[in-house]
Amino acid sequence: MRLAARVLLLLVALSVASLLAAYHRAPTAMLLAIGLALVVTIGLWRLISESNAELTRFVAALDRADLSQSFTLSGRGAGFDRLGAAYERALARLREERTRGAVAATFASALADGAPTPLLVLGPGDALTLANKAARRQFGRNSPTVVAALDQYGEAFVDLLRSATPGPSRLGQIVVDGLSQRVVTDTTLIELDGDARRIVAVKIIQAELDSAELAAQIDLVRVLTHEIMNSLTPVTSLAATAKQLLDALDATDHQAIGDAQLAVGALARRAGELERFVETYKGFSEAPILRREPIDIADWLTRTAAIHAATPNITMPITLDIMPALPRLNGDVALLTQVLLNLLKNASEATAATQTPTIALTAELKPHDRIRIAVTDNGPGIPPHLSREVFLPFFTTKPRGSGIGLSFARQIVLLHGGQIEAGNGLPSRIEMVLPTIIE
Incomplete structure (x- = not known):
């Protein structure tokens, strides 16, 4: 309405000025009409400038991503009201989209970060x-x-x-x-x-692989021991009965009876040995229950080394290298002591034939609050192709070994959430990494 009124007034003023000029009459009135036309033109220019200024402010707000601007243009005519309302709706939509984008970005960032x-x-x-x-x-x-x-x-x-x-x-x-x-x-x-x-x-995924492998080994040992015991029990019983019957006979009556007594006696002894062997592996197939407690590492390693040194036929000293101020372990001290004693026993046996045997027991803090404990000796070492096989049940490199010591050690270390590994080459080394108590 303001724009239409100004345009109409401008047309009237220009028309009057043109008529008066054409008939050369009333020069004063003509000048007034021309002046009115100039005033109306300036008003139109200001009106258009206001609209352009608001448009410029809106575009600048979008360019700077400044969505805090307000475009409430009431009181300056319906056209400005509608223009301001349109600007406000556009900014409100942009604010809503920005908020949704920020929420989605925050969620995605938190999801990835966590x-x-x-x-x-x-x-x-x-x-x-x-x-x-x-x-x-x-x-x-x-x-x-x-x-x-x-x-x-x-x-x-x-x-x-x-x-x-x-x-x-x-x-x-x-x-x-x-x-x-x-x-x-x-x-x-x-x-x-x-x-x-x-x-x-x-x-x-090493921990998952180790756990799956250990579970498979335990299941295998459980099945094997069950089946072997089922087959071995009647053999042991029959061998013992046959020996009792043959022992009741006089071996001097016939040489064959004496030979039979010797054979059955050997069979009974061997069946008993196999039965004890299988009983040993039955224990491996039953995972122990951990009784965790805080363990002072320096004190534990020192006491364990002393226990090993007190073992009969052990003469070689153990060199202790323990990092000071280590955090405490969270574990079953009895089971971990048994693991460490097994490793020290293996090291003693491996170095028995060397001229100057040496055994070192070291402990140090590794990243991620984990403790590395290693038993190192100057024995012949473990061949690289056997570095993983030595932890398998039934596997042994000793002439009279049972193949259960390192399997048991690996089982206990994995139950504690750690890892155990045999070093390749010389010096011979077996090390385990265990989690600590975060203090």
């Missing part, structure tokens, strides 16, 4: 970003920013990351706390700012 699997962002080039808390806990000790900085986790792991491509999960090796472990990676390819980036999920 994921238990480490996420690495690779690219552009060799650049590396630790994308969540799990990645920073696992790889953030030296704040690596390039893939090459992860060489402490093994060359095989670095090569696995560099060759990561979208597709099926890939299995590889990673060195953590000095122990080689199996790792699986999954890769997603994204494009950001025109550069390709790879999001690699890294999951160390």
Whole structure:
């Protein structure tokens, strides 16, 4: 209405001025009409400028992403009211979309940051970003920013990351706390700012593999011992009965009777030995219940070394190298002591034939609040191809070994949430890594 009134008034003023000028009459009135036309033109210009100013302010707010502006233009005509209302609706919609986007981004960020699997962002080039808390806990000790900085986790792991491509999960090796472990990676390819980036999920699955393998071994031993005992029990009983019957006869009456007595006696003894052997493995097939308690590592290792030194026929000293101020272990001290005594016994037997036998027991704190305990000796060592087989049930390299000591040790360490590994080459070394109590 304001615009229409001004346009109409301008037309009237111009028309009057034109008529008066055409007939050369009333010059004063003509000047007044021209003046009125100028005033109306200035009013029109101001009206259009106001509208342009509001439009400019709206576009500037969008350009700066400033959604806090207000465009309530009441009192200046219906056109300005509608214009302001349209601007307000547009900004309200943008505010709502921004809020939804911020909530979605916050949720996605929290979801990724709280994921238990480490996420690495690779690219552009060799650049590396630790994308969540799990990645920073696992790889953030030296704040690596390039893939090459992860060489402490093994060359095989670095090569696995560099060759990561979208597709099926890939299995590889990673060195953590000095122990080689199996790792699986999954890769997603994204494009950001025109550069390709790879999001690699890294999951160390050694604990799951060890648990599954141990469960399979226990099931196998349980089945074997059950079946062997079912077959061996009647053999033992019949052998004992046959021996009693033959012992009641006079061996001097016939030479064959004496030979039979010797054979049946040997059979009865061997059946008894097999029965005791199977009974031993029955204990392995039943996982012990842990009675956890805080363990002072220095005191525990010192006492265990003293117990080993007091064992008959043990003469070689043990060198203790224990890092000071270690946190306490959370474990079953009786079972862990038995594990350590088995390892020290094996080391003593391995070095018995050496001229100057040496055994070292070391303990040190590793990253992620884990304790590394190692038994090292100068014996012949474990061949590299047997470094994993020595922990299997029934497997032994000793002429009279039962093949249960290291199997038992591995079972106890895994139950504590740790790992155990035999070192390759010389000096001979078996080390275990156990979680501590976070203090």
